[in-house]
Amino acid sequence: MTERTRLSTVGLKILMGVTGLFLVGYISLHMLGNWQIFLPAVYINQYAYLLKSVPLLLWTVRLLLLASFVVHVSCAVRLAQIRRLARPVPYDQHKPNGASWESRSMLLTGIGLGLFVLFHLYHFTWHLPPFSAFDGFTAHLKETSRSVPDVHRMMVEGLRNPWVAAAYLLGMGCLFFHIRHGIDGIFSTLGLVNRRSFPWERWLAHALGWVFFLGFSAIPVAIVLGWVR
Template identity: 50%
Template sequence: MTQPPRSYSTIGLKILMGSSGLILFLFLIVHMLGNWQVFLPPYYMNTYAYFLKSKPAVLWSIRLFLLMALVVHVISAIRLWKINRQARPQPYALLLPNQASFESRTMIFSGLVVLSFILFHLYHFTFKAPPFGYFKNFLYQFEKSQVSIPDVRAMVIAGFQNPWVTLFYILSLTILYFHLRHALESFLNSLGFVNSKSLPWERIVAHAFALVVYGGFLIVPLAVFLRLVH
């Protein structure tokens, strides 16, 4: 069986990586907005979390869809990285500033760090595994009702009062920012609306979106750790 030309294979992988990355980026926006409910009274974040958990079919469909997008994104990124390495087995003797940005040269490594961060985030808040098992005892009771639900807001506050957890989140979010900044810039570049004589709008838009997501996620652990939320 003949192998497809490498250029077609690379284009297909880039399409897969870009489309799956866009799905994950849109999820980040929704997740960020959900996190902001920590600044509201406990009722809002807890009922929001309870509503999601009360629809297991919908919740698991979304989770499996996001997991599929993540797997496609990671596999296509690693495959592209290997193709690029095979195309140039010997590294450049001199890296000039206009050849490639630091973010583009380290995308595979920043992506692996982000993946580790995702796994820890699930370990921390979703699975509540040791030493975070005490989160399972956090319950929120509705007023004038005997119904108790998991107190997700209290988990968030308790989690980010730990300085080591907060520091890890800040470092991971910073790496995510640089990863996202280059990823969005590459995605907008691939739309083909940019030429060498035009304003680098794709860079401006990509950096702005990445900064909004970075600040939007960062404000929660910082506000909790500084005791601005309780």
């Protein structure tokens, strides 16, 4: 590997790390917002209405998310190409040499996450068949005289089907493994890790993975079990 390739690899990893941190920040806020499903319906409906009442802010966040996602995926694809060019002939015997399953399956879990995001948008944002009925779910808030989308009902009706709930759990499983290795890799790439000291970044990565998995998974599980109506 030439010096130029090394620099290119480091730059790509830094871009992946920065965009990854932005995406993790958004996921954290998204999870906190979704937890309002456990409160009376007015809270999450009002939250959704407030988000959409400022179109400039909403679309700025959406464009930043899209840009971060595209850059993150593009860097991952380019790094895979560089690794493949560095080793055009595969090993006769594949030995992980201590590498974790998460690190060896980042491409797989990344593809799984990408498919889940598309399904999530299809389900709750685009309202395409068979979820077209969601467009008719409306509620009234005291703060406005107009009807607003009934997000609480959309989530309950949308996740009541066990197969749909299972798809969300599978997506959260991909997020769990992707986050566990991704956070560790971000801190390593940015040079914030001292391997001779306590591996705090690994503990943080595992903790965040569990928080996201349990935090998001609790919603479809509670709805399927009838705890949220």
